[in-house]
Amino acid sequence: MQPTITLEQLPFWRSEQRKKGKKVVATNGCFDILHVGHLRYLEEAKKLGDTLIVGLNSDASTRQLKGPTRPINHENDRAELLAALKPVDFVCIFPDVRATQFLDLVQPDIYVKGGDYTEAQLDQDEVNAVKKHGGQIHILKLIPGKSTTNIINKSKQ
DSSP states (O other), X not given: OOOBOOGGXXXXXXXXXXXXXXXXXXXXXXXXXXXXXXXXXXXXXXXXSSEEEEEEEOHHHHHHHHOTTOOSSOHHHHHHXXXXXXXXXXXXXXXXXXXXXXXXXXXXSEEEEOTTOOXXXXXXXXXXXXXXXXXEEEEOOOXXXXXXXXXXXXXXX
């Protein structure tokens, strides 16, 4: 399993990545029920740099974002599954609804989001946390028909 690190460890971790000359790519999300869309997204994100770190919404923040019946899987299980994926180098669970603090600590060279967003739709505090450290925003193409919500809705039928 790849390392899971805490928010408190991120400043030291980032310093080490700089010393090694690593280009850091970051993304974040709930990743509640992993599916092929997630895998393809993470594979594309990894291609943009040397190290891919995934910020994972905690159970509490996932509930705030997705509703009272979510997450389906516990945050530690979601982190372990993500960390086991080949493109993922590190996972960090964060407690907030928005990834602002996570991004401010990671200081990614590239912040990746999925094609269900445009840069204008991103939370501006998150964008500012990336750009104030010289990072860039990269929007990947949406993988049609691949979503946790679709899986949950299909299972209800």
